[in-house]
């Protein structure tokens with residue numbers, strides 16, 4: 001086993017070596033521009049791009065023509081939301097989204113709202129982080145032109161009832177955009193069955209390269225139109241201009257193919273490791289609380305709050321394990337995770353949360369090491385915590401009069 005251990009697979013994933021192998025010829029030997037229609041270099045590049053488009057479309061049950069390449073899910077989210085708003089502005093300006101979306105969605109709608117271009121409804125989630133489809137239905141007005149709800153959350157892994165939301169969108173004739181970045185390649189995704197009209201996803205969250213992603217744009221029932229946000233050579237059927245990054249796209253295609261072939265196997269392995277990590281930690285440490293849905297969540301996700309322990313201190317004590325915490329000491333605001341707050345998790349427990357993100361390349365010995373280390377560090381930090389000591393002595397912390405600082 002090698003240190004440090006990478007358990008932050010929601011932030012990015014290591015590239016699968018098989019993906020790199022397929023990419024390599026496209027940097028030097030086969031360097032053509034896929035838009036060069038008049039020579040062999042261009043044809044070879046175009047052929048490779050079209051092959052990747054097929055692999056990607058197959059994974060999500062789409063038609064290859066419905067795939068628009070972007071630089072990643074952030075761009076896909078921007079393109080979907082701004083593109084729909086601009087294209088359908090005659091119809092209305094109301095967007096429905098949820099309070100636990102990724103910032104690529106939330107910041108986009110907030111920016112539009114701030115400029116007076118859109119009216120936005122932010123739906124609440126339940127204590128597990130799930131959107132209620134009936135809330136979506138109730139929020140629809142005559143002016144609603146887009147529903148944007150994520151498939152799986154990047155912090156707590158909770159999977160939304162996307163199919164039910166898609167059904168309501170269809171019934172009401174409203175476009176449905178889904179940020180499926182955490183779900184594609186990890187859980188089955190079928191844009192037909194789920195009634196999705198636009199969908200964002202990204203290669204680097206599924207063992208592909210960073211810097212490439214896609215927006216699925218439905219071609220029929222209905223034919224979705226979006227206004228381009230990048231003008232130029234008219235690539236990607238005019239929806240996203242810019243020379244295609246052929247090596248990245250080839251890698252993205254291969255990553256999708258591998259996910260399709262190995263999803264079932266990966267899922268069984270990940271769930272076994274994740275459940276063992278969860279059970280061992282929670283059994284050994286009292287007052288540790290699971291965040292997110294107990295069963296309906298991504299196979300590789302585990303998010304736990306350890307009462308009386310600062311998430312950041314915990315990370316500091318375990319520098320040889322790459323994890324993420326819901327405590328945002330790196331940001332200027334000191335606000336803990338807005339996702340956990342939206343579930344109703346208190347400020348203290350939100351600051352005490354740790355996200356474990358397991359992936360394809362994690363091994364059992366890494367999980368053993370992590371279990372041991374987490375138990376050791378949480379126990380040590382609690383022993384040093386006066387609050388923990390008081391709580392153990394039966395002092396009701398809520399009754400304590402704190403001195404102002």
Ligand SMILES: *Cc1c(COP(=O)(O)O)cnc(C)c1O
Nearest residue numbers: 072073074102104154181182202
């Ligand atoms: C990572 C992520 C994004 C951003 O993707 P990039 O490709 O890094 O721009 C958007 N949404 C979700 C849910 C994510 O997890």
